[in-house]
Amino acid sequence: MIYDLVIKGGTLVTPSGTSVADLAISKGRIVAHGRGFTGRQEIDADGRLVLPGVIDAHTHMALPVGGTRSSDDFHSGTVAAACGGVTTIIDFTVGARDLSLPAAVEERLITAQKAVIDYALHAELVGWTAERVGEIFAVAKAGVRSFGEIFTTYSESGRRTSLGDLQVALTAIRKISGTAMVHAEADELVHPEEGPYPPARPALAEAVAIAQVGVIAAHTGCCTCIAHVSSAPGLAALFAAQKQGAPILGETCPQYLLLDEQVYAREDGHLFSVVPPLRREEDQQALWSALETGGLALLSTDHCPFTRAQKEVGKDDPTRLPAGLPGIETLLPLIYSAGVDKGRLPLTALPRLLSEGPAKTYGLYPQKGTLAIGADADLVVFDPTAKWTIHAERLHMAIDFSPYEGMAMCGAVETTISRGMIIYAKGSFQGEAGWGRFITR
Ligand SMILES: [Zn+2]
Numbered sequence: 001m002i003y004d005l006v007i008k009g010g011t012l013v014t015p016s017g018t019s020v021a022d023l024a025i026s027k028g029r030i031v032a033h034g035r036g037f038t039g040r041q042e043i044d045a046d047g048r049l050v051l052p053g054v055i056d057a058h059t060h061m062a063l064p065v066g067g068t069r070s071s072d073d074f075h076s077g078t079v080a081a082a083c084g085g086v087t088t089i090i091d092f093t094v095g096a097r098d099l100s101l102p103a104a105v106e107e108r109l110i111t112a113q114k115a116v117i118d119y120a121l122h123a124e125l126v127g128w129t130a131e132r133v134g135e136i137f138a139v140a141k142a143g144v145r146s147f148g149e150i151f152t153t154y155s156e157s158g159r160r161t162s163l164g165d166l167q168v169a170l171t172a173i174r175k176i177s178g179t180a181m182v183h184a185e186a187d188e189l190v191h192p193e194e195g196p197y198p199p200a201r202p203a204l205a206e207a208v209a210i211a212q213v214g215v216i217a218a219h220t221g222c223c224t225c226i227a228h229v230s231s232a233p234g235l236a237a238l239f240a241a242q243k244q245g246a247p248i249l250g251e252t253c254p255q256y257l258l259l260d261e262q263v264y265a266r267e268d269g270h271l272f273s274v275v276p277p278l279r280r281e282e283d284q285q286a287l288w289s290a291l292e293t294g295g296l297a298l299l300s301t302d303h304c305p306f307t308r309a310q311k312e313v314g315k316d317d318p319t320r321l322p323a324g325l326p327g328i329e330t331l332l333p334l335i336y337s338a339g340v341d342k343g344r345l346p347l348t349a350l351p352r353l354l355s356e357g358p359a360k361t362y363g364l365y366p367q368k369g370t371l372a373i374g375a376d377a378d379l380v381v382f383d384p385t386a387k388w389t390i391h392a393e394r395l396h397m398a399i400d401f402s403p404y405e406g407m408a409m410c411g412a413v414e415t416t417i418s419r420g421m422i423i424y425a426k427g428s429f430q431g432e433a434g435w436g437r438f439i440t441r
Pocket residue numbers: 149183227228275276
């Protein structure tokens with residue numbers, strides 16, 4: 001038997017453990033684990049980790065915000081993803097009050113066509129009307145089974161969903177066995193006129209909203225994922241809701257683990273604007289520990305880059321500051337380096353939080369998110385000994401700074417494989433525009 005591609009002698013890492021084996025791929029799928037395999041193409045993975053491809057379930061490519069757009073589009077953003085070991089993204093439709101959900105999906109699929117890796121879409125829920133219930137059923141038939149972000153805040157821009165409408169939405173999403181993704185900040189505790197900074201968007205606002213959403217999730221039985229949990233009070237509210245039986249999960253992102261609010265005091269502090277804002281060291285500790293124990297189900301990036309020039313307009317007027325950070329290319333290396341190498345997370349947490357967690361939360365499992373036989377051959381060969389330093393100009397994201405500039409890293413992506421095709425190897429992107437497929441769920 002000669003396979004299409006064999007990854008030889010790597011350490012296969014799954015959520016339940018590690019083993020050294022060959023992994024064989026044919027027709028874009030994983031077909032065997034074993035020893036002594038032969039392939040038309042072979043990759044020597046001796047001393048390397050073999051991981052399921054990373055699923056970044058929270059990205060905002062070419063997102064229109066206040067007259068500008070996030071600087072990565074579906075091409076540049078997914079090239080960067082491939083270079084960072086990400087093989088699937090879940091991006092969002094761009095919702096609007098007068099746009100139906102099916103029309104928003106159709107529009108976004110045109111924008112997404114040039115993606116170099118597979119993608120799925122969350123249907124953004126803004127401007128709730130009675131028609132949305134029927135639209136939720138319609139897009140579910142078209143393969144979109146997650147709905148978000150649903151915002152409990154941003155009333156100033158008309159994006160907020162009231163608690164009453166949230167209850168109706170979650171009831172409908174429950175009926176199609178979908179997942180709701182909620183951006184949880186209590187609007188009454190947020191002061192948008194002060195910009196995307198901690199005093200204006202306190203952890204208290206996050207905690208209050210998570211508690212409220214938790215009650216509605218429990219009441220409706222709708223699987224609900226809280227996007228970008230950023231704080232210890234937010235986590236406490238999440239755990240309380242879980243304890244009461246709410247089907248509620250949490251996501252966090254590298255920026256909340258590795259950066260803190262002290263950066264806002266820097267001359268270029270406005271570059272770090274993101275919502276929720278960065279928090280304190282004790283919040284970081286609580287988030288790391290929740291990742292380790294399984295209290296948080298997944299890690300994503302909320303990738304939403306804006307260049308120095310785009311952020312400059314908000315330097316002196318925080319109400320005009322676009323909030324969002326780049327992150328898709330550095331997700332896996334940062335979590336390996338700061339998590340596994342520093343002893344905060346076991347190796348098995350990588351596939352659990354970066355692949356299986358998002359795949360199960362959003363209905364991609366077991367096609368994606370696992371090394372099991374039959375799964376799509378979306379894989380990463382990772383060198384755990386490589387030493388390098390983050391410099392924005394060496395990364396592939398369409399942005400001229402990195403929030404992690406100068407950070408010393410241990411471990412690097414060596415090869416990325418998408419459905420059996422090598423799309424990144426030896427430091428260069430080798431995939432092609434349009435290779436990515438829309439994954440229906
Ligand atoms: Zn959000």
